[in-house]
Amino acid sequence: MRLIASLALLCLLTLSVRAEEFFDAHYTATFRPSTGKVAVELQLKGATLPSIVRLRIDPKRHSAFHSNDRIEMQGTEVVWHPRGKSSSLSYEFTVNHERSPQRYDSYMTNDWALLRGDKLVPSARVTSKPGLTARTTMTFVLPDDWSIATPYAPPGTRTISIDDPARRLDRPLGWLLAGKIGVRAEKIGHVQATIAAPVGESARRQDMLAFLNWNLPKLLEVFDSFPSRLLVVSAGDPMWRGGLSGPSSLFIHSDRPLISENRTSTLLHELVHIATGLRSDHESDWIVEGIAEYYSIETLRRSGGISERRYVQALDNLARWAQRSPTLFTRHSSGPTTARAVLVFVAADREIRKLTNGQKSLDDVARALAKDRGEVSLARLQETTAKVVGRPISTFERKNLER
Ligand SMILES: [Zn+2]
Numbered sequence: 001m002r003l004i005a006s007l008a009l010l011c012l013l014t015l016s017v018r019a020e021e022f023f024d025a026h027y028t029a030t031f032r033p034s035t036g037k038v039a040v041e042l043q044l045k046g047a048t049l050p051s052i053v054r055l056r057i058d059p060k061r062h063s064a065f066h067s068n069d070r071i072e073m074q075g076t077e078v079v080w081h082p083r084g085k086s087s088s089l090s091y092e093f094t095v096n097h098e099r100s101p102q103r104y105d106s107y108m109t110n111d112w113a114l115l116r117g118d119k120l121v122p123s124a125r126v127t128s129k130p131g132l133t134a135r136t137t138m139t140f141v142l143p144d145d146w147s148i149a150t151p152y153a154p155p156g157t158r159t160i161s162i163d164d165p166a167r168r169l170d171r172p173l174g175w176l177l178a179g180k181i182g183v184r185a186e187k188i189g190h191v192q193a194t195i196a197a198p199v200g201e202s203a204r205r206q207d208m209l210a211f212l213n214w215n216l217p218k219l220l221e222v223f224d225s226f227p228s229r230l231l232v233v234s235a236g237d238p239m240w241r242g243g244l245s246g247p248s249s250l251f252i253h254s255d256r257p258l259i260s261e262n263r264t265s266t267l268l269h270e271l272v273h274i275a276t277g278l279r280s281d282h283e284s285d286w287i288v289e290g291i292a293e294y295y296s297i298e299t300l301r302r303s304g305g306i307s308e309r310r311y312v313q314a315l316d317n318l319a320r321w322a323q324r325s326p327t328l329f330t331r332h333s334s335g336p337t338t339a340r341a342v343l344v345f346v347a348a349d350r351e352i353r354k355l356t357n358g359q360k361s362l363d364d365v366a367r368a369l370a371k372d373r374g375e376v377s378l379a380r381l382q383e384t385t386a387k388v389v390g391r392p393i394s395t396f397e398r399k400n401l402e403r
Pocket of ligand 1: 269273288289292
């Protein structure tokens with residue numbers, strides 16, 4: 001009896017502590033294909049709400065802001081002052097966005113919409129009492145016959161929970177595809193993989209799934225911290241003709257080959273970006289892109305997707321290409337610089353294996369970087385490697401990289 005009483009007390013305490021610390025945030029995203037827009041409403045509810053929410057918007061895409069409480073528009077910032085126990089903010093989001101002329105990285109037709117959740121909902125800075133955190137959900141309101149695929153839940157799930165521990169007010173991250181869509185889903189290792197494309201698009205969902213089935217397990221051996229859900233979205237023109245990764249998700253143009261003539265794979269390259277979650281500082285994009293390309297080729301070799309001979313040919317190609325790169329240290333690593341970076345990682349792998357008598361490899365370095373994710377720099381790469389090997393390696397010395 002006493003146990004039950006104390007349990008009940010504990011529950012009450014837990015509830016009251018929760019009520020003090022959490023508020024509910026609910027997004028409703030209503031897709032309106034005839035206007036090319038998604039109407040978004042954010043409703044906050046709770047005993048205590050944040051006092052100020054500052055949204056960093058793109059004025060070309062986020063418009064028509066409205067709230068029952070005070071809002072101020074300051075250029076690229078919308079300042080919202082929620083009051084009381086419930087407050088809501090609404091706006092419109094223009095879906096179409098050109099990445100290059102006539103090539104889109106966000107697009108809506110009468111039958112489907114392909115976009116990034118983190119563009120749909122701008123990032124927010126929240127002022128509130130310490131410890132106050134959102135419990136966040138999002139509901140998609142779609143035209144008849146439409147469905148949706150997100151990185152958050154099985155395809156077709158119209159209300160998702162969003163939990164980003166890094167933020168006090170969560171927002172959806174990564175790619176999403178809504179519309180009349182075809183979906184293939186399968187569990188590969190610990191990853192629930194979904195491939196989605198508009199119905200009638202030439203996306204090779206089955207090919208892609210087979211490709212993932214034989215390559216993803218090899219990638220997971222290196223990157224065991226790979227997200228538990230993966231969404232691959234694909235569509236044809238006028239989408240951008242390449243691959244773009246986001247958290248737990250990627251877009252790939254449906255005309256991209258799974259393996260190109262020079263033995264690289266856009267799909268694998270983007271998967272490595274998802275696996276590592278790395279971003280560069282002002283001069284370290286070669287690390288981010290080099291690791292992605294290195295493991296794209298290396299994974300194909302390990303899975304038997306390309307033979308040893310073709311692997312060597314691929315490296316020869318990269319060596320020729322790399323000659324056109326004047327330096328590794330640029331803000332954006334392009335083809336020749338990334339090629340040069342791959343060769344650095346090939347050399348680093350050899351050096352690590354030699355110094356550790358084959359006990360360690362670049363895999364251990366990449367795995368350690370991927371575990372902590374975030375911004376990478378040469379210093380971080382050197383430190384992580386030194387930890388793995390027990391001493392610094394010469395391949396990653398700046399003077400050798402500058403040669
Ligand atoms: Zn890349």
